[in-house]
Amino acid sequence: MVFCYPVSMTVRIAYLVMYDGSAFNGFSGGKGSVEHVIGRVLSRLNGSPVRLEKASRTDPGVSALMNVVAVDLSHELKIGLINSKLPRQVRVWGAAQVPPSFNPRKAMQRTYIYFSPSMGEDLESMRRAAAVFVGRHDLRNYMIRDGSPTVVEMHEVNVEEINGTISVEFKGRGFRNKMLRKIMHAILMVGRGTLSIDSLRRTIDTEEDIPMPPHQPHGLVLKEVRYENQPSFSIDRAALSYFARYLKGRLTEINAMSASYELMLRGAMDGYWNGDSST
Numbered sequence: 352m353v354f355c356y357p358v359s360m361t362v363r364i365a366y367l368v369m370y371d372g373s374a375f376n377g378f379s380g381g382k383g384s385v386e387h388v389i390g391r392v393l394s395r396l397n398g399s400p401v402r403l404e405k406a407s408r409t410d411p412g413v414s415a416l417m418n419v420v421a422v423d424l425s426h427e428l429k430i431g432l433i434n435s436k437l438p439r440q441v442r443v444w445g446a447a448q449v450p451p452s453f454n455p456r457k458a459m460q461r462t463y464i465y466f467s468p469s470m471g472e473d474l475e476s477m478r479r480a481a482a483v484f485v486g487r488h489d490l491r492n493y494m495i496r497d498g499s500p501t502v503v504e505m506h507e508v509n510v511e512e513i514n515g516t517i518s519v520e521f522k523g524r525g526f527r528n529k530m531l532r533k534i535m536h537a538i539l540m541v542g543r544g545t546l547s548i549d550s551l552r553r554t555i556d557t558e559e560d561i562p563m564p565p566h567q568p569h570g571l572v573l574k575e576v577r578y579e580n581q582p583s584f585s586i587d588r589a590a591l592s593y594f595a596r597y598l599k600g601r602l603t604e605i606n607a608m609s610a611s612y613e614l615m616l617r618g619a620m621d622g623y624w625n626g627d628s629s630t
Contacts, residue, residue, distance in 0.1 A: 367445030412568030472542030532565035
């Protein structure tokens with residue numbers, strides 16, 4: 352008698368993910384992370400625990416338009432079904448079946464954009480500072496010392512200002528923990544005249560410890576991840592439309608909060624009560 356045993360088959364799927372970083376405690380980590388939320392949903396729908404691999408581990412407060420995750424599933428899961436179980440602050444918006452060897456960490460290029468309100472910074476000085484980081488450099492003073500390689504290749508750093516907002520676009524193969532936040536802090540310091548270009552250069556390609564503090568995380572967005580053999584993602588337009596509506600709602604809330612903060616700030620700075628407690 353011949354016995355036939357069931358063969359366990361899996362399919363590897365890569366998903367495109369966007370999320371509002373202000374709602375999560377970073378991409379990776381505990382219950383408050385994007386990874387935990389997505390992994391929990393995929394495990395439940397898969398019928399067994401799954402292991403999520405990701406292109407980028409963004410900090411708490413950092414958002415993403417296009418992060419990439421890959422997971423081995425017992426069967427392909429539809430994007431609409433996944434999104435129906437996710438909180439509104441995160442959406443899967445693309446999917447592609449990929450080879451078992453596909454690793455989302457092995458990207459050809461990652462693009463991030465940092466947004467910061469203009470405070471009178473000199474843009475040309477910021478552009479000169481940005482150019483210092485382009486190329487292959489030892490950036491040990493711009494990372495958390497966790498044993499990772501300190502040499503990083505930056506493809507481009509572009510500085511622009513539109514309607515009172517400064518944007519700095521970073522392109523490179525990959526960046527270390529807190530690296531872009533620290534670089535952004537340095538570029539802004541040069542633009543504000545509190546750090547010279549010569550002093551900035553001394554922090555790069557050196558074994559001397561001159562640690563740079565990180566800029567605040569809000570305003571940093573992971574825009575895109577590219578691969579040499581780019582997966583052929585099918586795009587879910589409904590997911591994009593849903594997230595666009597969510598973002599419009601958030602903008603309305605933020606604009607209202609901004610106006611209320613302006614009022615309270617003026618009152619606090621102008622001595623609203625004028626020492627008169629009778630009103």
